[in-house]
Structure formats: structure tokens, C-alpha cells
Amino acid sequence: MATTTTTAAFTSQRLTIIGVGLIGGSLARALRRAHCCDEVVGCGRDEAHLKKAVELGVIDRYEMNVAAAVSGADMVVVAVPLRAMATVFSQMVSGLAADTVITDVGSAKASVVKTARAQLGDRFSDFVPGHPIAGTEQSGVEASFAELFDNRGVILTPLIETDAEKCARVRTMWECAGASVTDMAVAHHDEVLAATSHLPHLLAFSLVNTLASLDERKEIFDFAAGGFRDFTRIASSDPVMWRDICLENRDAVLEVLQHFNSDLRQLEDAIRDDDGEAVVNVFARAKATRDRFCG
């Protein structure tokens, strides 16, 4: 008896990935694993990197020119840093076929939506804003792997003008890559991700930067335990990608940072005042919360 599945099939005759890094490369690998794509075309600014992607079997071929890369593609995935998106969108328009679906993987959706609206013109309705909630601290196609999205979430933030069929097609693409897909409003996405992803990255980068300043005698890091490695792992993430995220999701990031700073000041006061009850209450609530959601 055959097993039935509720996941719709996704097929693409030509999938173009612009920005063949950890996310773009992993998506290509995941869709190849599911035998969804006849051909995967890569595009990017670094030819050596694209050659490497071909060697690794992540893409079939590459184009350096964006319009040429999207030519004949039924699905285009933009996986470049946020501040590189405007150029990519503007350059792709002339190469798009009538039925091409465009999507992205950017971590701040209001920014991408604004850019896409400005650059894509009347093709904006064919653009489905998306964001896979997956990644590692590594970057580049060498770090990509087919399992990255397995059982992970992907958030789509379609707009009132987004074509429903195109949105459904992006959804099935991610499902075929192993992910489960949720729709969310743009502003809500940006607030949630500011809290769970952008602020933690900011704090990790900032802490390691502070410790680097203090580490005159190169000893601080010699006595760092496993907890420190885990806590600072995200500080090994790509600086340009994260600069773009922090700047392009600025309002939401600064707002949650303000909450954080205010709460941290209270904790600092409690430590200074030797108020053990206040300190243990914060720690216990944090532990209970984390154990509940990540345990």
C-alpha cells in the first residue's frame, strides 16, 4: 500500500539561484535531493565561487549577468545580502519570462518588500517575500548542505498584491526542500526575528568585540568553556550579511534592544544591591522559559 503524502509536488525546469552561499546552495542541494529541478543556474559576483559551486554539484552552470541568469527560469531565488538586493532586482527585470516566480530569503522583510516594489515595477506581484528560519554560523557554498531546511520553518510574507498561485508555488518549493511554511505579516516577521535572531547576533558580536579589547594578555579566551563557545558561535557569522540585517531592520532591532537594555539595567542594579531574590527570579524565569521552548 502506497504511503500518501500531503506535500504537493514542486517541479522546476530551470531554477535560478542568485547568491550561491550557505542558504542558496543548501536550497539547491535540497531540491536536487528531492529531484525537483531539471536545471539549476547560479549567479553571483565571484566567478571562482560559482565555479566551486559547479564543481560541488550544487548548480549545473552559472551566469555572471543577472538578466542572463534568470532567462528562461520558472523560479528565481534571491539569496544575497539585503543591501545587494536592489541591484539584483533591477538587473533581473529585463530577463524575466512572463510566468517566472521570484522569491528571496532575506532576514528583514519590510526592507526587501520596499526594495522589490521599487525595482520590480509591474512584476512586483510575482515576487513572494520569504525567509527560511535556518542557518549556521558558516557561510559560502562549501558550507551548504541538503538537510539545512529539514523540519525547519520558512516564513512567507505575501502582500495583498502578491499573486496567490505564485505564492503557492514558493510554498511547495520549500516543502520539497524539507521545510514547513507559515505565512506572517511583514511587520510581525520583522519584530519576531529582531527578538530571536537579530538581537542575539548583535549581542554575541558585541560581547566578543568587547572581550577582544580586554584580552590584552591573550588569556581571556584560553579559559573559555563550552558555554562560551555555544554562546558566541553566532559571532562567527558573516559580518556583511549581519550589518545589512541590523541596518535594514533597524527600527525593530533598536526597539527590542531598548527592552533588553532596560531589563539588563534592572538586573545590574539588583546585583549591585546584592538583591539575591531579584536576581534569582530573573534567572529562574529565563531558565523556565528556555527549557519550555528549547528543552
Next chain:
Amino acid sequence: MATTTTTAAFTSQRLTIIGVGLIGGSLARALRRAHCCDEVVGCGRDEAHLKKAVELGVIDRYEMNVAAAVSGADMVVVAVPLRAMATVFSQMVSGLAADTVITDVGSAKASVVKTARAQLGDRFSDFVPGHPIAGTEQSGVEASFAELFDNRGVILTPLIETDAEKCARVRTMWECAGASVTDMAVAHHDEVLAATSHLPHLLAFSLVNTLASLDERKEIFDFAAGGFRDFTRIASSDPVMWRDICLENRDAVLEVLQHFNSDLRQLEDAIRDDDGEAVVNVFARAKATRDRFCG
């Protein structure tokens, strides 16, 4: 041909562990693994917990009374939260034999040294302050394992009055448990650990606490990725143990927190001002530092 080893042998006829949790339990397991101890006696306030430790084979037997527990022991390891140490030290004195070595595993050494000096009287010279730089976010004897200290560092902070032979004995104990041992001045230890361990824990607890306040719709944590899990892992640590650490290492913690706050404010300003160069410089320096020391 026999393999020679530079590690001196450690043997104990009776080792007493006061506080049979993650650290105390793991030390007992590691020393048993190395066949170093004839008998391991546990002591603590929770009898059910100590029975569990016997069941798990971590300790041979237990005593609820501290003086009885240390009676006849040649090595006593105190592995209780910092603010429980004064009571333990004061209660043990009457049970100590003439040659008993006393050590601890506390994360803030100035505090422990002050407490031990006050409580141990003329046995203070037999006390060797120690701190294994190892642990997990879990606690309790159930979480203990023999490999916890393998290839990890242990810092000893002996004082001018500390008996050199007793110090050497504690060193060989930790080496037999798999660790490598470094001597350090008390104040230096407390500064280094404030930076690499205490501040990260404080930030992780504080961040999760802030997000718990924001998580009214229970959605923030639903979209937390792997980076968030790693970043917040240490927020699942024991709240009482960490309250004690933050309060007992207060000066060093507040000092490094001040550095952190000052640097974070600069980063916040750079984000607000859309100063991409300043932001990417911080991120790139952090990445380079972390990759160098933890890569």
C-alpha cells in the same frame, strides 16, 4: 615497551564530595574511571538525591552530616553553590583528619578564599582553591559524566599560606580526572571568568527573560533557529548557582558589564546613524577573534 606518562598517580582511600551534582558527580565518576579512589562518600542536603547518586554508582555511600562525611577522608571536595560554602566549611572542621586536603570547585575564587579563611581557622593552609573550566547547562547527579573534564582546564588559585604538598595533591587529582591544571592569582581568575563565563550567562539569562516578557502571543520562540538555541543554552543553567556567582563575583562582573554596555551603546548609535562601516568593523573583529580562539 611500556608507555611512560608524566601524570603523577593520584590515589585516595576515602574521597568525600560535598554537593554531588554535575561537577561533584562528574569528578567522582572520572576518578572512578581512573581507579583512583577506594571509597567515595557523598554529602548533601537532599537525601533522595544522594540515594540516586548511590544507585548510579557515583558514590559508595553518603552522610547527611558534613563532619561525619569528611571523617577519615584524605580528600574533601566542596562542590556546592558559593553561598552555601560558609556553612559547609564551618561544619566540616571538627571532622577533618590531620592530613585531609580540602578543595573546592567554586566559580569565584576571592569569595571562596574569604569564606574558607573565616571558617577553616588553622586548617586554611590545607585548603586549595580550585575551579574546573567545564560544565554544561544541566545540573544534578543525573547529568554527571566521567568525561566532563577530559582535556579541559582546571585553575588552582593557591595562596601564600597554602601547603605546597596539598596543592600538588589536588593538581594530580584533576590530572587523573582528565584535566590540565594551571595556577592563577585569585583576582586574575575572577576577572577572566567574569568576562568569559559570568557575563555571558548574565546576558543569556537577561535576554531570555526580556523575550519572555515580549512573548505575549507565544510566537517569538516558535521561530527561533539553531543559533538562538545555542546562544541561550546557558540560560538553562541552575539559577541559584548563577545567582551566587554573580553576587559573589560582583565587582569583576559589574566592571566587565560596564565595558560591555559602553561598547554596545556605541554599536547602537552606529546602527541608528546607519553607519555601516562602524557596524561591519565591530562584527568583523568579533568574527575574527572568535574564529581565532574557538574556530
